[in-house]
Amino acid sequence: MFVMKCGGSTLAALPDVFFEDLTRLQAEGEIPVIVHGGGPAISDTLGKLGIETEFVNGLRKTNEAVLDVVEMVLAGQINKQIVRNIQRSGANAVGLSGVDGHLIQAQPVANAHEVGLVGDVTRVNAELIQGIVGMGYMPVIAPVGIGADGGQRYNINADTAAGAVASHLGVERMIVVTDVPGILKTVDGEKRVLPSVTVREIDEMIASGDIYGGMIPKVRAAVQCIQGEVREVVIVNGSEPQVLSKVLKGEGIGTRIVKA
């Protein structure tokens, strides 16, 4: 089993072969568990509705009105689009949000006074995921969390949610699919993909500004989950043909984030 996080930056551009690759892997027993984003689509709909949106350190400032849109777009539009794409390629998929079956339990983030109803994951219902997988369906998870009291919803960054799902499931590998071929660094005036980076190098790259914006929650989630059972997190570009198979075969593709 492996966790695959699919970013909103790349979702619309994912080719049919990406979903065919996913389906083949499932048939071979690799079992993908998918957590998806959809940041650009949320911003789009908020814009159409005239609701202002703002990011603080990569997290969307979220109130109840924003949360309504986040849930509608992520758990509705995007989640079902991915489920349809997987089903079209011949596999079985079930879409859920973190609210369903208390799949992702959350609590307010430490800087809730700045970002509002944004959550950190406290618990993942791994049994529910195992059950869905056991029935032969690929779980497709939208990162909306639910409080322990079952009342409050939370907007969770999709990278953070994926990292937490990977940790709680105890998978060996998380693959982060995005719109760049890995972590890039400018060397001698040329942008290069780093084949692997350690936790220490990540800290240095954030401090120097080499890693910024949407890459920050990805590397933070990666660092957090490789402290546990997850052996490596690989960041890849979704438009690379058969990218998931290549990662699982150990081909040197994208950037691997490893403990040391």
Ligand SMILES: Nc1ncnc2c1ncn2[C@@H]1O[C@H](COP(=O)(O)OP(=O)(O)O)[C@@H](O)[C@H]1O
């Ligand atoms: N060092 C880096 N290497 C590659 N991309 C980076 C780096 N630092 C920041 N980024 C930015 O991170 C973006 C990916 O994050 P994001 O747009 O949030 O994607 P997603 O929607 O897939 O989560 C890249 O398109 C790039 O602009």
Ligand SMILES: CC(=O)N[C@@H](CCC(=O)OP(=O)(O)O)C(=O)O
């Ligand atoms: C708290 C927070 O920022 N949540 C994100 C959830 C979606 C997401 O993370 O999507 P990407 O993976 O496409 O960036 C948001 O509202 O945009």
